[in-house]
Amino acid sequence: MAIHPIEFRYGTPEMKRIWDYENKLQRMLDVESALAQAEASIGIISKETADEISFKASTKYVKLERVNEIEAAKKHDIASMVQGLAEQCEGDAGEYVHFGATSNDIVDTSNSLMIRDSIDVLEDKIIKLTNILLDLAKENRNKVCIGRTHGQHAIPTTYGMKFANWAAELKRQYDRLEHARGNVCVSMLDGAVGTTAALGPQGWEIHKKVAEELNLPPATITNQVVQRDNHAEFIMAIANLASTLTKIALEIRNLQRTEIMEVGEYFDPKKQVGSSTMPHKMNPITAERICGISRIVKSYVAPALENNPLWHERDLTNSSCERIMFPEACILSDYTLELTIKLMSNLVFYDDNIEKNLNLTHGLVMAERLMAELTRAGMGKQTAYALVRENAIKANQEHLLLGDLILEDEEASKYLSKEEVQKIMDPHTYTGSAGIIVDEILESSKDWF
Known part of the structure; x- marks a missing residue:
């Protein structure tokens, strides 16, 4: 029975596949395989044993149902x-599965x-969305x-500025x-407390060789876990990305309001x-969903920050939290990106209302x-x-044209002609350097990715 909306409503197939339990098992098996190969490379176990472990370190043999x-x-x-993999290995190779490792070596690396x-x-x-915004x-x-x-009318700008501003922000999010x-x-x-003691004098060398096998950089120092300030940085980066996607979606929602209706x-x-009772409704549901899920x-x-301070060399309070946090944060971040791509790819402009x-x-x-x-x-x-403010207040209160009042103002007429006021x-024609700014963003974006 499905309970969580991620199971049936939110998320993309490509991100869900990454966090699927079958793939999670495979990634843990990949680490066990890398460990065996690293140990064989320096003679702790034989090459034949390592090859057997690596061959069987696959969900083709180690079934999720059995694990x-x-x-x-x-209850572990x-x-x-480890037992599921060992059972599949021929000869005595299963005896050497997970040798020298602790559980969190496998968890953190996978x-x-x-x-x-x-x-x-x-x-x-992010690159795809950025390019849409640049276009x-x-x-x-x-x-x-x-x-x-x-929320009040200020001075003119351009839609080019809006889109270029968001594109530049997304590039910063990419960099983060x-x-x-x-x-x-x-x-x-690194073993039980990060010292690699169970692997003997060659433990730190094995640590680095496992990283090489997996095409990952080796952690520089740990205790029993990769330090969670790193994971907090990742979560904060995608939370910051979520804030940008919310900013974009919120602006579209506001601009789609009935009394504004410039874009939607x-x-x-x-x-x-749009509604089960109001036939006329055309709601900004995509933009609203982006804001809600973000x-x-x-x-x-x-919780990511709370996971960093653990007792001594490690406790287990981060584990249950991360089982939920990592897949949900990644799946929902990916989904909101997908929604924003859809939103901005199909944006509708109402030029008459923009002008109005x-x-x-x-x-x-x-x-x-x-x-x-x-x-x-x-x-x-x-x-x-003071002169313009006085006339502006009068124009607003009496529903008059500010330009007309300025033309009638004796003091102002000493400085500006009728033709100059009409031009002003x-x-x-009052967008300052907007075009130049957008052009520079477009030019610099050629080297962004």
């Missing part, structure tokens, strides 16, 4: 996996493999719209994730239903420009500010 059956009796997952694979999937989708920035470089601060990869995706084969997510009128991803930052909103305040949003141009023409800045009041 679960053993665990039901042993790693010991059950987690590193799965996190590495997860980061690969996440980064590929949107290029296509909408000169699409002027009203900018908003504090890549930095986290270097710290969290490491191999460990695609709605299929032939198939899609809250779960961000909520894992606190740009002019909604009848010129009030050009007050800053009026003040600046009066100052450039010779009026003092503070005087210009055109919002399409």
Whole structure:
């Protein structure tokens, strides 16, 4: 019986495969195989023994059902996996499975493999989403719209700026994730308290050879676990990514509001239903789902930080938490990326509303420009500010055009002609360096990935 929505509603096949129990078992077997080969390379066990262990270290032979059956009796997952592998080995090779290792060597190193694979999937989708945003920035470089601060109309900006800003932020998130990869995706084969004592004088060499076998960097120092500040960095990186995806989705939700309706997510009128009772509804469900699921991803930052301080060389409080946190955080992060790709790939623009909103305040949003141009023409800045503010308040209260009031103002007319005021009041020509900024982002993005 399915209970968790990840089982049937949320997540992509490629990320779910990474955290599937069958694959998790295979990754643990991969570590056992690497250990055997490392030990054979320096003569602790024979090459024939190592090859037999490696050959049988596969879910083709070690069945999940059998490991679960053993665990039901042993109450220990790693010991059950070890027995399941040993049972399949010919001759006495099974006697040497897991020699010199402790359980968490296998757990942490196999987690590193799965996190590495997860980061690969996440980064590929970050690149895809970033490129979508860069294309949107290029296509909408000169699409002027009203900018908003504090939820109020401010001055004009462009949709090119919006999309380029998000693209640049995603590149930073990619870099953070890549930095986290270097710290969290490491191999460990260090024994009960990190000293490799059970492996004898060649223990640290085996630790490094296992890492080489698995194509992972070796951990520089551990106790019984890879230190959890590394895992916290990874969780914080994907939580930060979730905050960016929320930022994008929240902006689309706001811009899709009925009274704004500048852009919105695609709605299929032939198939899609917005409400069970209101036939007219076309809700931003994709963007809302991104915001909702991102809250779960961000909520894992606190437990990830709590997992770092453990008792002495290690206790077990991190283990149960991470069994939930790692797969859920990765699966849901990947899913929200997939949703955001879908959202931004099918974005609908309502150009008439973009233009209507740009002019909604009848010129009030050009007050800053009026003040600046009066100052450039010779009026003092503070005087210009007070003059424009007085006229702006009057225009707002009496529903008049700010430009008309400025033309009627005797003091202002000493500095600006009618033609100059009319030019100043055109919002399409007041976007500053927006085009240059977008162009520089587009140019620099050629070297991002």
